[in-house]
Amino acid sequence: MAKTKLSWIVFVVTGLIVAAMSYILDRIRGTKNLVFFAFIGVVLILYGLSKLLMGIAINIGKPKREYKHTPEYHKKDHGYKYCPKCASKLRSTFNFCYNCGERVN
Numbered sequence: 001m002a003k004t005k006l007s008w009i010v011f012v013v014t015g016l017i018v019a020a021m022s023y024i025l026d027r028i029r030g031t032k033n034l035v036f037f038a039f040i041g042v043v044l045i046l047y048g049l050s051k052l053l054m055g056i057a058i059n060i061g062k063p064k065r066e067y068k069h070t071p072e073y074h075k076k077d078h079g080y081k082y083c084p085k086c087a088s089k090l091r092s093t094f095n096f097c098y099n100c101g102e103r104v105n
Contacts, residue, residue, distance in 0.1 A: 008055065011048030015041045 019041025021033035079092035085102040097104055 008048045008051035010050065011044050013048075015044030015046075015048060017041070018044060 007025050008044055008081055019038050022037035022041060026034045026038075081092050081094075081104060082088065083090060083097035083100060083104055086097060086100045088097055088099040090097060090104060094104060096102065
């Protein structure tokens, strides 16, 4: 079974729901039987926030990932050649014409 990592937001939302529902049910019933669940909800919220802060702290100072196909990449001149059969403009890296399928050297 693959191990999945839950996002920090899952813990925070679950903690808020558990804490709020236990507080509301205690108020409706007039008892204090669900204090333990309110405590668990607060623990989940704190754990979720700590995951968020650790994720931010780990990524501080790391360079952002640079993707090859950014808009700047597409603006660069990559060299072009022309299809000998249909005269379509092709990138120099293409081996076949996208218009007619002719092999381009």
